[in-house]
Amino acid sequence: MDLEKRFIASVSAASKQIGDDGAVIGSTVYSNDAFIEGTHFKRAWMTPRQIAYKAFAVNISDAVAMNAVPRYALLAIGIPSSFTAGEADALAAGFVEASAAFGCELIGGDTVKSERLIISLTIVSETRRPLRRSGIKRGDLLAFTGSVGKAKRELQYLLAGRRAHAQSHYVRPRLRREFIADAAPYLRAGMDISDGIYTDLQRLADLNRTGFSFFRPLGKSAGCSGEEYEMLVAFPPRMRKRVEYLARKHRTPLTVFARAARTRYKNPCKSHHF
Ligand SMILES: Nc1ncnc2c1ncn2[C@@H]1O[C@H](COP(=O)(O)OP(=O)(O)OP(=O)(O)O)[C@@H](O)[C@H]1O
Ligand SMILES: Cc1ncc(C[n+]2csc(CCOP(=O)(O)O)c2C)c(N)n1
Ligand SMILES: [Mg+2]
Structure with missing residues (x-):
């Protein structure tokens, strides 16, 4: 078991809330995601403004994954002393732009000096109908939104030195905000695809004690592509037509690729962590 999974399993002793894209307390959802130079991005890949915007977007993704509307954000940031005033301004502009774009007010945080650019955001969002990772029943259909595989290709370009x-x-x-908001009543479970479909399916398999029978293999180039921020959803077969209709309505490609079944799930992807 990798170190990260082990650590999360240990801290889970502190609360039953741990384990989903966000913690649901009443109708409020709390989530946090870090975006770290060297782990999630390299400085040469994106402008400071783009880095800030993406850090915000990947955090909003967890709120969308819970079917929650983002309201407030808290930002902790470590800025390298090598940053120019212009670069710091551009970073700030990216957060301000994203805050407006997602309708999520930046209400506070903390700013420190650090060796690498590190960003941690906490999002407070509201939901009337939380979409959780648990709740999948045998026979439910599994589907993902969008086309997956592009993020991995782009990462490979970037690692090869391109911009x-x-x-x-x-x-x-x-993000698939409108589709998820409309489809949530018909979905049994959902999560956003951050580590790649196959790795994220592992989480659904463990949590729901189920395996999956694939209608067609996804292939590693799509299945092991992380940072897609598309949605992975499960719904009962009788909801299929309705969910597909709502996907078309929101111009959201939807691929039904498996059903929950009594098989043993094996993740074919290499872990990129630690
Ligand atoms: N350091 C921590 N302390 C407490 N809970 C944690 C910690 N790290 C992760 N968790 C919780 O463990 C669960 C799994 O976290 P994980 O980061 O894998 O979620 P995720 O949404 O898939 O994230 P990512 O988008 O970073 O891949 C979440 O419920 C999260 O809140
Ligand atoms: C410099 C650099 N190296 C590797 C990657 C690939 N990568 C990092 S995190 C992640 C998934 C989500 O992880 P987490 O669970 O930590 O949010 C992926 C696919 C990258 N983006 N930048
Ligand atoms: Mg998530």
Whole structure:
């Protein structure tokens, strides 16, 4: 078991809330995601403004994954002393832009000096119908939104020394807010795809004590692509037509690829962690 999973399993002793994309307390959802230079991005790949925007977007993704509307954000940031005033301004502009774009007010945080650029955001969001990772029943259909695989390709370009395209989904994830808000009543479970479909399916498998029978294999290039920020959802077969209709309504590609079944799930991807 990797170190990260082990650590999370240990701290889970502190609260039953741990384990989903966000913690639901009443109708409020709390979530946090870190975005760290060297782990999640390299400085040469994106402008400071793009880095700030993406850090915000990947955090909003967890709120969307819980079917929650983002309201407030708290930002902790470590800025390297090598940053120029212009770069610090650009970073701030990225957070201000994203805060407006997602309707999520930045109400506070903490700013420190640090060797690398580190960003941690906490999002407070509101939901009337939380979409959890648990609740999948045998026979439920599994589907993902969008087209997956592009983020991994883009990452490979970047690691090979090329520069990111400003409009790419890797730089600017497109979130499926409207589709999820409309489809939530018909979904049994959902999560956002941050580590890659196959790795995220492992979490659904463990949590729901189920395996999956695939209608067609996804292939590693799509299945092991992380940072997609598309949605992975499960719903009963009788809801299929309705969910597909809502996907079309919101121009959201939806691929039904498996059903929950009594098989043993094996994640074919290499872990990139630690
Ligand atoms: N340091 C921590 N302390 C407490 N809870 C944690 C900690 N790290 C993770 N968790 C909780 O463990 C669960 C799994 O976290 P994980 O980071 O894998 O979620 P995720 O949404 O898939 O994240 P990411 O988008 O970073 O891949 C979440 O409920 C999260 O809140
Ligand atoms: C410098 C650099 N190296 C590797 C990657 C690939 N990568 C990092 S985190 C992650 C998934 C989500 O992880 P987490 O669970 O930590 O949020 C992926 C696919 C990258 N983006 N930048
Ligand atoms: Mg998540």
